[in-house]
Each structure stands twice: as structure tokens, then as C-alpha cells.
Amino acid sequence: MGAQLAEARIADVLESLEHDLVGLEPVKTRIREIASLLVIDRLRHGFGLESERPSLHMCFTGSPGTGKTTVAMRMGEILNRLGYLAKGHLTSVSRDDLVGQYIGHTAPKTRDVLKRAMGGVLFIDEAYYLYKHDNERDYGAESIEILLQVMENQRSDIVVVLAGYRDRMDTFFESNPGMQSRIAHHIEFPDYTVDELLQIATLMLDQQRYRFSPGAVQAFRELLDRRMAQPRFANARSVRNALERCRLRQANRLVGAGGAVGRDDLMLIDEADVRKSRLLSAGQPPDAVDTA
Structure with a gap:
């Protein structure tokens, strides 16, 4: 009965995901798996079977227009209904929202975005643009450092989803191993037929x-x-x-x-x-x- 009640809280969200998104069966399967893990984790907690909170930061890779933002939004709803996020809202940003143009500008911008995203999902589109390997003076590195700290120390308050083309995200992770180590779920979004x-x-x-x-x-x-x-x-x-x-x-x-x-x-x-x-x-x- 407990499992049925827990599943009922997210059943309509999964149903809307099925309705809103055509195809993408591998993506829907991964979302159901993550949702099931969280349901079981909550049930274990109810029986005193304590375990470490699942890591929920994610990376969505694929071409534009394949539903990544929609899935991130639905994921926020699921996490909110299961008690993992206080609000479950989606904050969608790009490099321009996080990185400043002069010294001392980036940290306030990044922290302001994080403040707005607290309790929900922070969706960073084309996240690889945060890092410019050919420019040592680029301020993106400062934003990444702040994100890393929050992803580690406040992971119960926010879920970060990085999105972009797969090859560019792979290069980004190679240059930022600290970011890669904090991402638990990598989900590939295929092109539509x-x-x-x-x-x-x-x-x-x-x-x-x-x-x-x-x-x-x-x-x-x-x-x-x-x-x-x-x-x-x-x-x-x-x-x-x-x-x-x-x-x-x-x-x-x-x-x-x-x-x-x-x-x-x-x-x-x-x-x-x-x-x-x-x-x-x-x-x-x-x-x-x-x-x-």
C-alpha cells in the first residue's frame, strides 16, 4: 500500500510526460527508473533503512528541440512531490545569465541565479560555453567553481541539469573533471524520426x-x-x-x-x-x- 501511494504521487507527472513527448522511449525509461529509485528510497526511509541521499544532478545531451527542457521541468515536479525539492520549479539559463563581462561581475550573477533556483531545478543550456579553454582570463571558470561548491554542499536544495550536444559536453567534462564527478545521470535524447x-x-x-x-x-x-x-x-x-x-x-x-x-x-x-x-x-x- 505504501508503494502504491508513493507511486500515485508521481503517476500523473509520468503520464503527462508520456503525453507531452512523442517517442524518446529511452529517455522516458530513464526518468521512470530515477522516479522508482526515489520512491523506494522514501519507503526505505520510512522503515528506518537509512541510506545516502541519491545524487540527482544530471546531464542531458542531444540536438535542439528534442524535449530536454520539458523533461527537466517534469523532473522538478517529480522531485517536489517526493519531497526531494522544496519547490520543484525550473530555472533555465545560459552562459550570459551566469558569467559577467568584467572583474567582480560573475560571482554576483551566478549567486543570484542560484538563489532563484534554490528548491528547484537549474537547467543550464549549452553548458560547455561556460568554459573557454583558449582564454585563461575568461570569467566562466569562476562561475563553474561556484556551481561546483553548491552542487556538492547544497545538493539537497538544488538539482543542476547541464544540457547540450554530446560531443561538446564530453569535451567540457574532460576539461572539468570536478563537474563530471558530480553528475550522476547522463541521459541521451535521440533525434526524432x-x-x-x-x-x-x-x-x-x-x-x-x-x-x-x-x-x-x-x-x-x-x-x-x-x-x-x-x-x-x-x-x-x-x-x-x-x-x-x-x-x-x-x-x-x-x-x-x-x-x-x-x-x-x-x-x-x-x-x-x-x-x-x-x-x-x-x-x-x-x-x-x-x-x-
Whole structure:
């Protein structure tokens, strides 16, 4: 009964993670494993089976738009419900939020961020930019030292999640072994397949009360195939950008046509709204970059 009650406190969070994120099965499995560990740790504590508090600092690696921020947010909710974090809120930052531009500026900036993040999850995107090995006078090293101290001495008050591309994070850890030793969980976020991206697009449209026509579904699949082959493709972010352009073209089509516009017209993304993308038009250079 105790286990069931403990699991019930996080069941809805895991369910929302399943609903909000398409694919990413390896990621969801790791989150369930971590959640299960924390449930068991709490149950052991209730029976007087004391053990060291699990280390919860994490590293999320993968391409942009693969759900890293969303997972960090859900992880904060789980940790809060199980009593590991007082608030469970997410504070998302980058180098500019932590590192100053002159002497004496970095420490106050970093400590201010940490103060805001206390009781929750501190998500540092592209964390490798904190360290610039080619510049000994860079102030990022000072921020890293402060982070290391807090991650060690106040690990019951905050969980730090470092995020970025895997190869760059590997290089960052090689240069900062103290940081690597404090990270207990390394989770890789795979890129989405075209089928998963199409499912994400459908979910995004549904949330905004839009839908694809049958022809638009096939056209959007073709658009995704071409966009995925281009530089700087950002998974779900690129899907969102492409849909925004489809909405613009739909609005332009409806206004240009004149006449009465019904509810179904306002909701429908037609094939023409997709195929007018520069990516699907004749003569588009194969190496051009276009998000729609």
C-alpha cells in the first residue's frame, strides 16, 4: 500500500510526460527508473533503512528541440512531490545569465541565479560555453567553481541539469573533471524520426485547434524530409516554425479569397498552405536553409 501511494504521487507527472513527448522511449525509461529509485528510497526511509541521499544532478545531451527542457521541468515536479525539492520549479539559463563581462561581475550573477533556483531545478543550456579553454582570463571558470561548491554542499536544495550536444559536453567534462564527478545521470535524447515529427506537428496543431487536410499531411511529410537534410535542423522547434508559416499562408489564403469563412475553414490547414513553402517549390537550392 505504501508503494502504491508513493507511486500515485508521481503517476500523473509520468503520464503527462508520456503525453507531452512523442517517442524518446529511452529517455522516458530513464526518468521512470530515477522516479522508482526515489520512491523506494522514501519507503526505505520510512522503515528506518537509512541510506545516502541519491545524487540527482544530471546531464542531458542531444540536438535542439528534442524535449530536454520539458523533461527537466517534469523532473522538478517529480522531485517536489517526493519531497526531494522544496519547490520543484525550473530555472533555465545560459552562459550570459551566469558569467559577467568584467572583474567582480560573475560571482554576483551566478549567486543570484542560484538563489532563484534554490528548491528547484537549474537547467543550464549549452553548458560547455561556460568554459573557454583558449582564454585563461575568461570569467566562466569562476562561475563553474561556484556551481561546483553548491552542487556538492547544497545538493539537497538544488538539482543542476547541464544540457547540450554530446560531443561538446564530453569535451567540457574532460576539461572539468570536478563537474563530471558530480553528475550522476547522463541521459541521451535521440533525434526524432520523420514519423515522430509528423505526430508532433499533428499534436501542435490540435493544441491550437487546427488540423491538416489529408493532402496537407503528405505535403508536410515531404517538407520535413527536405528540412531534416538541411543544416541547423532543430527537431520539434523546426516543426513549430514550419507550422507557423503554414498558418500565415492559410490566413493569407482565406483573406485573399474573400467571402464567408466558416469554423471548418478557420481550422483547416490545406495542402496548398504547405506546398507554397520555398522548400517544396521548384528551383529551391538543395543546400538552402529554410524552416518552412
